[in-house]
Amino acid sequence: MTMERPIIPSRLRGERVTLAHGGGGKAMRDLIEEIFTGVFQPPGTEDQARLTAQALAEPGAQLAFTTDSFVVSPPVFPGGDIGKIAVCGTINDLAVGGAKPLWMSAAFIIEEGCEFELLRRIVASMQAEAEKAGVRIVTGDTKVVGRGAADKVFVTTSGVGVIPPGRDLQAGNIRPGDVALVNGVLGDHGATILAARGDMALSTDIQSDCQSLNALVEAVLHAAPNARAARDATRGGLASALNEMAETAGVAIEIDEIALPLRPEVKGVCEVLGLDPLYLANEGTLVVFVPEAEAEAALHAMRDTEAGRGAARIGLAKPGPAGRVTMRTAFGGQRLVDTLVGEQLPRIC
Amino acid sequence: MTMERPIIPSRLRGERVTLAHGGGGKAMRDLIEEIFTGVFQPPGTEDQARLTAQALAEPGAQLAFTTDSFVVSPPVFPGGDIGKIAVCGTINDLAVGGAKPLWMSAAFIIEEGCEFELLRRIVASMQAEAEKAGVRIVTGDTKVVGRGAADKVFVTTSGVGVIPPGRDLQAGNIRPGDVALVNGVLGDHGATILAARGDMALSTDIQSDCQSLNALVEAVLHAAPNARAARDATRGGLASALNEMAETAGVAIEIDEIALPLRPEVKGVCEVLGLDPLYLANEGTLVVFVPEAEAEAALHAMRDTEAGRGAARIGLAKPGPAGRVTMRTAFGGQRLVDTLVGEQLPRIC
Numbered sequence: 028m029t030m031e032r033p034i035i036p037s038r039l040r041g042e043r044v045t046l047a048h049g050g051g052g053k054a055m056r057d058l059i060e061e062i063f064t065g066v067f068q069p070p071g072t073e074d075q076a077r078l079t080a081q082a083l084a085e086p087g088a089q090l091a092f093t094t095d096s097f098v099v100s101p102p103v104f105p106g107g108d109i110g111k112i113a114v115c116g117t118i119n120d121l122a123v124g125g126a127k128p129l130w131m132s133a134a135f136i137i138e139e140g141c142e143f144e145l146l147r148r149i150v151a152s153m154q155a156e157a158e159k160a161g162v163r164i165v166t167g168d169t170k171v172v173g174r175g176a177a178d179k180v181f182v183t184t185s186g187v188g189v190i191p192p193g194r195d196l197q198a199g200n201i202r203p204g205d206v207a208l209v210n211g212v213l214g215d216h217g218a219t220i221l222a223a224r225g226d227m228a229l230s231t232d233i234q235s236d237c238q239s240l241n242a243l244v245e246a247v248l249h250a251a252p253n254a255r256a257a258r259d260a261t262r263g264g265l266a267s268a269l270n271e272m273a274e275t276a277g278v279a280i281e282i283d284e285i286a287l288p289l290r291p292e293v294k295g296v297c298e299v300l301g302l303d304p305l306y307l308a309n310e311g312t313l314v315v316f317v318p319e320a321e322a323e324a325a326l327h328a329m330r331d332t333e334a335g336r337g338a339a340r341i342g343l344a345k346p347g348p349a350g351r352v353t354m355r356t357a358f359g360g361q362r363l364v365d366t367l368v369g370e371q372l373p374r375i376c
Numbered sequence: 377m378t379m380e381r382p383i384i385p386s387r388l389r390g391e392r393v394t395l396a397h398g399g400g401g402k403a404m405r406d407l408i409e410e411i412f413t414g415v416f417q418p419p420g421t422e423d424q425a426r427l428t429a430q431a432l433a434e435p436g437a438q439l440a441f442t443t444d445s446f447v448v449s450p451p452v453f454p455g456g457d458i459g460k461i462a463v464c465g466t467i468n469d470l471a472v473g474g475a476k477p478l479w480m481s482a483a484f485i486i487e488e489g490c491e492f493e494l495l496r497r498i499v500a501s502m503q504a505e506a507e508k509a510g511v512r513i514v515t516g517d518t519k520v521v522g523r524g525a526a527d528k529v530f531v532t533t534s535g536v537g538v539i540p541p542g543r544d545l546q547a548g549n550i551r552p553g554d555v556a557l558v559n560g561v562l563g564d565h566g567a568t569i570l571a572a573r574g575d576m577a578l579s580t581d582i583q584s585d586c587q588s589l590n591a592l593v594e595a596v597l598h599a600a601p602n603a604r605a606a607r608d609a610t611r612g613g614l615a616s617a618l619n620e621m622a623e624t625a626g627v628a629i630e631i632d633e634i635a636l637p638l639r640p641e642v643k644g645v646c647e648v649l650g651l652d653p654l655y656l657a658n659e660g661t662l663v664v665f666v667p668e669a670e671a672e673a674a675l676h677a678m679r680d681t682e683a684g685r686g687a688a689r690i691g692l693a694k695p696g697p698a699g700r701v702t703m704r705t706a707f708g709g710q711r712l713v714d715t716l717v718g719e720q721l722p723r724i725c
Binding site: 046047049050051052053054055056073074075076077078079080083084086088089090091092093094095096097098100120121123124126130132133134135136165166167168169170171172173175176177178181183185187190197198261262263264267308366367368372373374376 | 395396398399400401402403404405422423424425426427428429432433435437438439440441442443444445446447449469470472473475479481482483484485514515516517518519520521522524525526527530532534536539546547610611612613616655657715716717721722723725
């Protein structure tokens with residue numbers, strides 16, 4: 028979609044961001060034009076995007092609006108970087124509510140001394156992922172703070188999308204008997220970040236599952252028009268997503284340990300570190316509840332998409348006790364899957 | 377507009393944010409519900425706002441979308457705090473493009489150890505300012521980073537508004553002969569932050585001009601329907617806003633030193649520190665270009681609003697040289713008002 032860009036000699040001096048790049052003058056303009064707007068190509072030159080979309084004017088259509096800050100450490104990891112995660116995360120927040128993502132904003136808080144090279148990589152990832160998902164990055168901002176006042180770079184993205192008339196995906200719709208599906212293996216993102224931190228001396232081939240889920244959600248909705256609710260199981264993992272859904276819907280949820288798609292390497296990392304994969308963060312994992320009658324169709328539709336190859340049926344909603352999530356273990360027992368109190372791992376996204 | 381809220385015993389333990397408040401579990405939910413969503417009262421419980429606005433469906437209406445990160449240091453200063461500045465800044469970005477602001481998102485990056493009290497103050501400021509401007513804060517996010525990985529709290533706001541059909545405020549519309557107006561005194565925000573940093577040992581009564589400009593812009597557009605373009609003169613001050621407008625429009629701009637509304641205290645701070653008030657940041661300063669025939673009407677309309685009491689005519693657009701901004705000095709000379717290269721002051725907003 029982007030045109031080949033002529034190679035223009037860089038006006039950025041040196042290799043790193045200085046405080047001067049945040050001051051509102053020429054240096055800031057050079058940074059913004061060369062690193063950011065030159066790649067994102069937002070419409071117009073005003074500090075504001077002006078947009079029209081036929082879909083928004085349709086009677087009954089709703090505008091969906093979401094935001095997330097990303098502070099993942101390290102900013103580059105196997106399978107992605109903070110830019111890719113920022114775009115995917117915002118697209119996924121929109122998609123799980125049934126919205127078709129249209130536009131995004133991107134705001135950068137940059138630490139003095141951050142390498143231009145890192146910013147270029149992040150921006151390229153963002154643009155590539157946005158193009159893949161059919162979304163445009165239309166407005167943005169940069170701030171520079173002194174050394175030690177931030178950690179390299181933080182990215183905040185907001186997204187605007189449209190929910191077509193008649194769509195109503197929300198946790199409150201889940202009823203006893205509904206089936207829980209996931210699109211693939213769990214915990215890859217969390218395990219990858221743990222390993223990438225280095226201080227664990229873990230060497231694995233695991234990659235973050237960081238990916239956009241909008242095409243997958245559209246496929247599910249096509250096959251299962253009565254789908255009830257969807258979530259992307261990020262911070263706090265599958266366990267937190269299920270607990271929040273059970274509570275909102277006032278149902279119990281029971282999952283099956285042997286049905287959970289888990290990579291042996293992720294199981295291994297969890298065993299070594301005493302972690303529970305149910306609580307590991309994901310960045311491309313969809314949990315969706317559908318009526319029993321549409322479960323098989325939804326599962327097949329998921330498996331036909333790139334993001335849903337490993338789709339599995341993992342459990343179902345039960346009448347009660349409301350808000351309770353349990354797991355039938357591989358040994359035939361039952362255990363409570365509670366909400367975490369604190370964190371397993373800070374700065375996971 | 378908000379209802380009285382019953383006093384509920386706090387579930388937050390201690391007085392400061394810990395890493396556990398960012399982990400996706402119960403502690404995070406308590407933080408979010410008690411400090412953020414309890415005050416903002418966004419619609420629904422999903423991680424996404426779902427919105428409808430008649431105005432967006434009007435034929436010819438455009439959606440305006442903008443974002444800004446705020447990293448101002450100190451986070452609380454005379455006349456405002458980082459929360460007020462975040463809401464005003466985003467409202468103003470929308471307003472100067474002719475948009476009526478509707479909805480905002482708010483994302484917080486919080487340093488471990490940040491006091492709950494500071495967050496409560498920031499959130500209260502945001503909600504008060506949003507209500508005053510008729511905008512709703514409908515979605516948000518929180519991230520917690522370790523001590524030293526951020527400086528207390530950074531706030532990123534995005535805004536969505538609607539540009540009514542037929543409105544076209546943009547710098548490219550400015551023509552030679554158009555008149556430049558500002559709404560009041562210049563440089564108060566920049567001078568306030570400088571004094572508030574403490575390390576300058578300056579004691580002044582100056583307050584930040586931090587305020588929402590949407591009502592003011594509507595008043596100008598009512599009185600001067602052919603208004604060409606508007607800007608809020610933030611980072612880089614009036615000088616940077618004028619340079620960017622002159623360049624985009626391909627005109628020269630000449631301003632009059634004796635016409636510039638400046639507080640003696642701000643002049644004093646600038647003299648002591650060797651700063652130029654033209655480059656000092658503002659957070660509630662509007663620059664607007666209108667045709668000569670509508671200038672008096674616009675000026676009177678501005679003076680009738682709270683934010684425009686000190687409105688003044690400060691200069692005009694000339695045929696060329698394109699992009700050049702000059703100032704007639706009090707002594708009858710002329711000086712170039714160039715774009716800054718670096719910063720006067722980091723972390724001003």
